[in-house]
Amino acid sequence: MEAISKHTPLHDWHLARNANMAEFCGYDMPLWYSSVKEEHLAVLTGAGIFDTSHMAVVTVTGQGAAELLQDCFTNDLDACVGPTRKPLTPGRCVYGAFLDDSGFTIDDAIVFFLSESNYMVVVNAGMGNSIADHLEKHCDGRNAVVTNLSDRIGKMDIQGPAAAKILKHVLADPGIFFAGMPYFSFRGHFDESSPKADMARLDDGTPLLLSRTGYTGEFGFEIFMNPDKLEHLWLRLLDAGKAYGIRPCGLAARDSLRAGAVLPLSHQDIGPWPFINHPWAFALPYTADRSAFTKDFIGRRALESLKTAEFTYAFVGKDLRKVSAGGESRVMTVEGDNIGTVLTCATDMGIGIHDGKIFSIASPDKPAGFSPKGLCCGFVKVSRQLPFGLQVSIADGRRSIAVTIVNDIRPHRTARRPMAEMI
């Protein structure tokens, strides 16, 4: 029997817009509307909105909630904010992963500290039950209640340098709202009964949880709200964003944007192998000198006693040509050794090389007349440690292309820009 895909509250809208639809983690989702390239570029230069209601939300409440999350989540809630790793405080959120006893990734997540003994965990589509079960299994008599809210909350993201300028038009009190809102902080609550609900409302009174996060590497917000109001906000943002070139964006642009921003896709770039030796060290509770972990967590022992190590690196190509990632792909050294596989291979359409340096269409110092065609980029998993700058080849059955191992891809991303510059 064919499985029936789930629908988000915006599904009818996507169909009415003739979006190219595909099944993704059990949901029938838009890949793109008319042009992936234009969607990708809109997020670099103006704004894009993404239907992300397929993502799963789990809450963890009770006096034992913090301890349970400390036990299960890789990042250290007592030492994770900013370069000096301060404790997570209410109104802040943090990225990390849930591992099993082997140190393998179950899923990655953002943990939101709502209030004392009250946390929200946002995981990937279809993962709500797995993560809720995993947390419950490790409760160990702690006073903690795990609730899977998947499919009960509407979610969309607005991403791009104009995101706040557009949101201003639909929020009840944007001035107060945006003041002092750093990267990985949030305001408000989607539940009318929450005391936080008054901190972020639409001008029609709808309460929101608005988080300065996203999956594109660009400035923007994730918005959690009543699913019945989602289409209303979607249409209002499209209208308010016209002057900024706003576009509805599908999963294809989301994938190419995140690849250029060196962000992993769960179950593709992180998965059933040890969550270590990858570009996302900030998701592990390292001490300042990276010599040890600052707390205990499920999977720690396995990560500390690995017999054979594999390493995940970002790479960038010389033009936009790609190979097919996955099991058939290979990573070859110039000496001809096969050292691994390609996890992700996408094209960031907003970047190009000029005089040996990568520029983005949003780079303030881009050369005159710069009109990039895009660069292939992504992640490889290899059996040895590699230096940044090393040339390797990636290949599938069809072609082999030269790429460079790098520590960053798309320059001049806006995600961390001070709020004052963006409103």
Add this chain to the structure above:
Amino acid sequence: MKQISELNFPEDARYTDDHEWVKENGDVIRIGITDYAQDQLGDIVFVELPEVGSSLSKGDVFGTVESVKAVSELYMPVSGEVSAVNETLEDHPELVNTEPYESGWMIEINPGDPAGINALKSKAEYLGMLKG
């Protein structure tokens, strides 16, 4: 994704199961991909074409078309020798999306078996296949 009824399939072309089209253009035949194929692939960002003079058999891969989503192979609808490639596509691959039967054509060949074209699908047969 467009409805089949919104897509364009010229009457004077023949079609393959792999979504290439073929049109007679004087002594040579011109080959490209259909409106359906370009719509399915999304933005085409790169087209890799063979050298002029290459001799290819029916079913051989003559190039690749790269969209943001994937790299897809292009197959010879009939055998022949490549007499021209559309060099404009090097700088403007998006023409395959906007004008798949006109300026988005890919190669011209001198067919080894001119009658082989007749074995390809007519518009009605191709539409029948798309509609399943």
